[in-house]
Amino acid sequence: MEIHSSHDSSNTAAEKYRVLLEITNALVLNLDRDALFKAIASEIRNVTTFDRAGITLYDPVADHFQIYSLETTAPPVSLQRGADIPREGSGMGWTFDHRTPLYRPQLPDDRGFFEDTHFLAEGLQSVLYLPLMTRDRILGTLQVASTIPSRYTDEDIAFLLQVASQLALALDNALCYDTIKSLRDQLHKENVYLQEEIKSTHNFEEIIGESPVIRRVLRSVEQVAPTDSTVLIRGETGTGKELIARAIHDLSQRKSRPLVRVNCAALPAGLVESELFGHEKGAFTGALNKKIGRFELAHQGTIFLDEVGDLPLETQAKLLRVLQEQEFERVGGAQTITVNVRVMAATNRDLKAAVTQQTFRADLFYRLNVFPIQIPPLRERTEDIPILARYFIDKYMKKMNKQFEAIGHSTMERLVQYAWPGNVREFEHVIERAVIHCSGPTLDIGNEALSVTSAAVATPERLMTLEEMERSHILKVLELTKWVVGGPKGAAELLNIHPNTLRSRLPKLGITKPE
Numbered sequence: 314m315e316i317h318s319s320h321d322s323s324n325t326a327a328e329k330y331r332v333l334l335e336i337t338n339a340l341v342l343n344l345d346r347d348a349l350f351k352a353i354a355s356e357i358r359n360v361t362t363f364d365r366a367g368i369t370l371y372d373p374v375a376d377h378f379q380i381y382s383l384e385t386t387a388p389p390v391s392l393q394r395g396a397d398i399p400r401e402g403s404g405m406g407w408t409f410d411h412r413t414p415l416y417r418p419q420l421p422d423d424r425g426f427f428e429d430t431h432f433l434a435e436g437l438q439s440v441l442y443l444p445l446m447t448r449d450r451i452l453g454t455l456q457v458a459s460t461i462p463s464r465y466t467d468e469d470i471a472f473l474l475q476v477a478s479q480l481a482l483a484l485d486n487a488l489c490y491d492t493i494k495s496l497r498d499q500l501h502k503e504n505v506y507l508q509e510e511i512k513s514t515h516n517f518e519e520i521i522g523e524s525p526v527i528r529r530v531l532r533s534v535e536q537v538a539p540t541d542s543t544v545l546i547r548g549e550t551g552t553g554k555e556l557i558a559r560a561i562h563d564l565s566q567r568k569s570r571p572l573v574r575v576n577c578a579a580l581p582a583g584l585v586e587s588e589l590f591g592h593e594k595g596a597f598t599g600a601l602n603k604k605i606g607r608f609e610l611a612h613q614g615t616i617f618l619d620e621v622g623d624l625p626l627e628t629q630a631k632l633l634r635v636l637q638e639q640e641f642e643r644v645g646g647a648q649t650i651t652v653n654v655r656v657m658a659a660t661n662r663d664l665k666a667a668v669t670q671q672t673f674r675a676d677l678f679y680r681l682n683v684f685p686i687q688i689p690p691l692r693e694r695t696e697d698i699p700i701l702a703r704y705f706i707d708k709y710m711k712k713m714n715k716q717f718e719a720i721g722h723s724t725m726e727r728l729v730q731y732a733w734p735g736n737v738r739e740f741e742h743v744i745e746r747a748v749i750h751c752s753g754p755t756l757d758i759g760n761e762a763l764s765v766t767s768a769a770v771a772t773p774e775r776l777m778t779l780e781e782m783e784r785s786h787i788l789k790v791l792e793l794t795k796w797v798v799g800g801p802k803g804a805a806e807l808l809n810i811h812p813n814t815l816r817s818r819l820p821k822l823g824i825t826k827p828e
């Protein structure tokens with residue numbers, strides 16, 4: 314091996330400058346690596362000949378080179394584009410480490426490097442390696458090789474060194490461009506998702522509550538947040554399951570990455586899988602474009618599967634695989650995608666009962682139930698009602714630019730006694746409506762305001778109990794009769810019960826006449 318100088322080149326200096334200029338033009342014009350290298354290789358041919366020319370780029374993580382581009386005339390090529398070449402024991406490695414050209418004019422007499430058997434099999438006799446260096450870093454090497462021994466002159470080497478330095482600049486740009494492009498694509502995906510999230514209603518208020526049960530929940534949040542464990546949040550509708558999931562994500566190491574929410578109940582069965590795992594173009598009728606699924610979006614972040622009990626059984630099997638192996642395929646795709654996602658799920662259903670009824674897979678239940686958090690309904694933590702009331706009144710006073718001196722005493726009693734089937738969400742709506750309607754100076758809420766919402770929260774996810782239904786119905790009738798219980802057009806007659814029976818039921822159901 315030597316840095317070799319030999320006979321004069323027949324090419325004129327003017328031709329070389331022209332070629333360098335052409336190469337610069339090609340570098341400016343082409344960002345696509347194949348087109349670029351083809352253009353450069355054909356310009357190099359105007360000055361000197363070669364049978365193989367290649368660019369190898371260094372991968373610092375794997376400590377080896379990879380063939381990035383290749384132009385060759387040899388039919389059987391064993392070192393193809395994409396092939397790995399070790400740094401130790403290769404001509405590329407030597408050139409890279411010494412940051413200087415290496416010329417090997419008589420390859421058959423000079424065996425010793427990793428690539429030699431491959432190059433000799435292609436009939437190559439002389440090889441020239443040039444470092445691809447920018448001012449502050451080295452990217453890899455350019456090699457030109459010929460089937461003629463001692464093919465390259467000093468002049469060729471000097472010329473190709475100039476080509477290599479131009480090429481290094483362009484490659485540096487192209488590699489930065491690739492990195493920026495992939496970062497931009499990821500940011501774009503996250504941005505689209507976050508924009509959607511902002512449009513859909515959710516807020517980031519703190520979790521209000523001082524009752525022992527809520528404190529216990531918050532302690533669990535602190536314990537589980539820094540781990541990567543799967544969390545299953547259980548609780549009735551509107552108890553704050555999503556709020557708790559966000560708190561866990563915000564306290565975790567993944568907080569700088571997105572929390573991607575999927576409402577499994579809101580998706581039609583046929584679309585759940587494509588929503589979660591994405592689909593390839595043409596995977597099914599209507600799949601006009603490739604779609605990135607929520608799991609891919611949540612890569613390095615957290616996915617929150619709300620109403621997980623509503624997932625169809627086939628999707629449950631696929632979800633189980635992601636939980637076990639962090640892998641899946643897009644719908645209609647063959648490529649396996651690996652992600653790093655923390656899974657949190659929420660349900661207002663009794664999943665154990667669903668397992669018994671065989672509508673939920675037992676193995677998935679155990680995978681999800683690693684760290685269960687049970688959020689108590691509002692009626693089991695009535696001590697939180699006064700501070701929740703103050704919190705929401707404050708929020709809506711500010712929003713609506715109103716002022717109340719206090720909350721009426723009987724109003725507070727009513728709020729504490731009410732069963733809140735829709736939990737904190739229903740509570741918040743009641744306060745919001747009251748702030749709109751009341752003109753002050755105290756904020757008062759009548760029974761009728763509560764009955765309106767209890768009917769409204771009879772959502773399919775949460776059926777009212779018989780007692781709640783009874784309460785709501787009696788209230789409606791009392792409003793209709795203007796709180797007249799007995800007599801011909803009284804509530805008791807409409808309800809077809811004795812007036813005394815009705816009177817005795819009212820306190821039991823927490824119904825009092827508004828002032």
Ligand SMILES: Nc1ncnc2c1ncn2[C@@H]1O[C@H](COP(=O)(O)OP(=O)(O)OP(=O)(O)O)[C@@H](O)[C@H]1O
Nearest residue numbers: 519520521522549550551552553554555556737738
């Ligand atoms: N402890 C709390 N402090 C303050 N606001 C709360 C609290 N719990 C719930 N909320 C509010 O109540 C509303 C409902 O909460 P959230 O959406 O988290 O409930 P959920 O249990 O996920 O409901 P669903 O079962 O319908 O999905 C939200 O506006 C949330 O901010």
